[in-house]
Amino acid sequence: MIDHVRDLEAVREATERLLSAAAALDNAAVAAPSRLPGWSRGHLLAHIARNADALVNVLEGRPMYPDAATRDTDIGRDAPRPLAVQLADVRDSGDRFLRAGAAPADWTRVVTLRNGVTDVAARVPFRRLVEVELHHVDLGLGRTLExxxxxxxxxxxxxxxxxxxxxxxxxxxxxxxxxxxxxxxxxxxxxxxxxxxxxxxxxxxxAGRRDGTALTLPAGALPVLPPL
Known part of the structure; x- marks a missing residue:
């Protein structure tokens, strides 16, 4: 059974954990490459913040993003910001998401996410938790999938x-x-x-974070998975 209240609390804890780890960076480290190809740590922090606002849109019945180009433009715009600005944005946008999640709502309703994917509203807090947890690993600050x-x-x-x-x-x-x-x-x-x-x-x-070489298969090579 999905417990959106429990997941919202997990989001709060995961966000605090990420912010504490990222606070040890400096501006040069924010501009350095992350574990995601083509993205700096600044890109990741910007994406984490904008994703929170996008999921507020979902919970409040608006499109998650106006379009893919706007999503990418916003991340590119916010990526070069200094560390202090990045951290404040992640915290403030995260708080907006938690407030939206705390509002009275029908959590059984169907909502639309990115690329037309639909789900019940009660799963949205866990989707946010995934964004925070996996991108914390992607920041390359010592946290791993294990x-x-x-x-x-x-x-x-x-x-x-x-x-x-x-x-x-x-x-x-x-x-x-x-x-x-x-x-x-x-x-x-x-x-x-x-x-x-x-x-x-x-x-x-x-999730596209490992190449699968540590997995066991009877023969042949792992199939190449398409992007989600």
Whole structure:
């Protein structure tokens, strides 16, 4: 069962953790490359802030972004800002999201996210948590996918497996972890391609953060996953 109140509290805690880690940077470090190709740490911090505002739009019934070009332009505009400005923006935008999440609402309603993806409103806080947690790792400040809570990792694999389920460009996949957790994703027809490994490695591969070399497969090479 989705507990959006619990997820909102997890967002608050994760945001504070990210802000504390990023406060140790300086302006030069903010301008340095992040772990995401083509993005500096400033790009990531700007994206985290603008994503909070975009999810406020979702919760309040507006389009998440006016269009893809505006999203990219806003991130590029805000990326070069000094550290103090970046941190204040992440905090203030995060607070706006938490206030929107605390407002009385029908959490069973269907909302529209980016690229026309729809979901129930109760899942939006977890989507925000994913943005904060994964991009904290992307900042390259010492936090890794292995540091993320086991529950979080499992839920994100659930989400990503669902997103790729039935995708014409993804072969049938049977995912599993050494402790016995299993997921099925990709095309429905055909014999599933078995992929096994620790949950952080599976999540990292599905989310485009790991190359999958630490995963075990019976033969051949891992399929190339399309962007989400």
């Amino acid at each position: 540091d993320l809570p086991e529950e979080f990792t499992g839920r994100e694999i659930d989400f990503l497996a669902q997103r790729f389920s039935g995708h014409a460009e993804v072969p049938p996949l049977a995912l599993s972890t050494p402790d016995g957790r299993r997921w099925r994703t990709g095309r429905e027809e055909g014999t599933p391609f078995s992929v096994t490994g620790p949950a952080p490695e599976l999540m990292g591969w599905l």
